[in-house]
Amino acid sequence: MSLRQETPGPVDADIVICGAGVAGLAAACALGRLGLDVLLLEKQRRQPPVAKGEVLQPGSLNLLHGWGVLPALEARRAVRLDRLVARRADGSELLTMDFGQLETERPWMLSHDYATILECLGESLGDTVRWQRGVLVDDLLTDQYGRVTGVRTAGASGREIRARAVLAADGRSSRLRRLSGMTANPVAYGHRLLSFELSGRPPVADEVSSYVTDRGLVMVYPLPDDRIRVYVQVTADELRKADRERLRNWCDELLADVPALGPLATVLRDSLDSRQLLPVFQFRASSLVRPGIALIGEAAHGVHPLAAQGMNTAIGDAAALASRLADVDLGDRTALDGALRAYETERLERIKDIHSMSHSAARIMTSTTRGGRILGRRLLSGSARSGRLRYQMTYNMSGLGMRPLGTLDRLVQLGVLPDRRRALVATR
Incomplete structure (x- = not known):
């Protein structure tokens, strides 16, 4: 020193x-x-x-x-x-966090x-x-x-x-x-994120969409001037020294694994050379x-x-x-x-x-093991069934404050216990 x-x-x-x-x-x-x-x-x-x-x-x-x-x-x-949405690879919703429900002057992200x-x-x-x-x-x-x-x-x-x-x-x-x-x-995660900026975009929702897939996390959200940010989870060596043909094959595999990306196929293929690999x-x-x-x-x-x-x-x-x-x-x-x-x-x-x-959240969304994927989707689906937990998770994500989930909340997410606190809140 x-x-x-x-x-x-x-x-x-x-x-x-x-x-x-x-x-x-x-x-x-x-x-x-x-x-x-x-x-x-x-x-x-x-x-x-x-x-x-x-x-x-x-x-x-x-x-x-x-x-x-x-x-x-x-x-x-x-x-x-307006929303942060966890989705399956086909685009169907697992859990939606609607920021419009928050009691704040600016109930949205930018x-x-x-x-x-x-x-x-x-x-x-x-x-x-x-x-x-x-x-x-x-x-x-x-x-x-x-x-x-x-x-x-x-x-x-x-x-x-x-x-x-x-x-x-x-x-x-x-x-x-x-x-x-x-x-x-x-501590580095066992994966990295490959980032793409797509231009001339087809319409996408004004939300952050996070896809839970067999290959890990894929994220999509709009940027100004008709651009889209796409993040794709990859292993550290997945595209090391990849030539143009390997990149095209990789992109085709991604589109097959995540059908929800279909509307972005053309602009994604056109953006392969502009990628950035980010450690996490x-x-x-x-x-x-x-x-x-x-x-x-x-x-x-x-x-x-x-x-x-x-x-x-x-x-x-x-x-x-x-x-x-x-x-x-x-x-x-x-x-x-x-x-x-x-x-x-x-x-x-x-x-x-x-x-x-x-x-x-990272463990739930990025696991590539069969058991991890099953557990993650179960936790997301269990949260979606409880309006109280959905609101609490949205509030935590918003930066307005923090109300950490407790052990009983986790059991509700897993479907082990009913959400009795929801009934108590409703009677107040």
């Missing part, structure tokens, strides 16, 4: 945020609205195109509206998605390109936020007691930047997490703060993208942290570190619940 001690002196910013993905930009939005002097540092000079983080949940929409980001997304024709979401966040930064690209942070500054007091940037022009607090938003392989002594152990991880850091530093976003947690929770949890991190810092004198290090610990206490439990929910 490399930590540079520095002599206390004037600060260059109230908060230094390292990483300008969704987590870093969301934190800059939220903290800038508090009037704090924020310095946002990003190592990449340009945002590369990547098929990730495209679905925003209702809970995130409420926050983005408050930060002034939502109107910019809507002006760029973000697509409203889809847009990750780069556009970042762009809209960037446009909403306040006047007290400075953003510098092409700057790699390679070390932390600490005082004589080990408290983080800033960062050091890399390169010949590297400099020391002092701050009252540092936010690590530098992703799954976070350098700052490691330097500060916090740990996370990303799960992890959560055991702690989120040390004196003077906090983790947010993928530096703190990662989940399977099936449930569309990663980006939305990062936005929640930013809002929770800003709420804790809103009434704190950042010049009082004791008070500031106390606020960071309060953020950690609040978010650790929420992250744990989201992680558990996302991993359970």
Whole structure:
């Protein structure tokens, strides 16, 4: 571990945020609205195109509206998605989560390109936020007691930047997490997701459709400008060094295994060369703060993208942290570190619940064993029979809150017990 001690002196910013993905930009939005002097540092000079983080949940929409980001997304024709539907390979419904049933001002999801979401966040930064690209942070500054007091940037022009607090938003392989002594152990799922962007689409429903198939998960949802995102579960080596003929054969096998994709056959075949192969991880850091530093976003947690929770949890991190810092004198290090610990206490439990929910959903939807597929479909069908469980699962997915399923709920899903709580709720 490399930590540079520095002599206390004037600060260059109230908060230094390292990483300008969704987590870093969301934190800059939220903290800038508090009037704090924020310095946002990003190592990449340009945002590369990547098929990730495209679905925003209702809970995130409420926050983005408050930060002034939502109107910019809507002006760029973000697509409203009303439902999240688990389907069989032939397209028949197993379980439908209808967001229109939620008691919230914005009972829908929005889809847009990750780069556009970042762009809209960037446009909403306040006047007290400075953003510098092409700057790699390679070390932390600490005082004589080990408290983080800033960062050091890399390169010949590297400099020391002092701050009252540092936010690590530098992703799954976070350098700052490691330097500060916090740990996370990303675990790769046994599959990957192959992503396609289809253009000139035939009509598809304004929903996220997740197909449970013998080959694993297939996901489909619309994007703006008549485009469709398709994710297909594959093994790590399934298409390694595949030539054009192998790709065409693979596509034909996919269409045969998932008849519901039939209307997309032509545009899917035309998009084979534009595919992206995405690794899939799960992890959560055991702690989120040390004196003077906090983790947010993928530096703190990662989940399977099936449930569309990663980006939305990062936005929640930013809002929770800003709420804790809103009434704190950042010049009082004791008070500031106390606020960071309060953020950690609040978010650790929420992250744990989201992680558990996302991993359970991934196991249900991605299993390729016969027993796993049977169990998954039984759980989905059992949930569909209970209006109470359908609502509870929709609420959990929405980002509005979390009401974890208990053991009795699981037994109801399996059909072992009747849903007696449904009758009790109906009589209240």
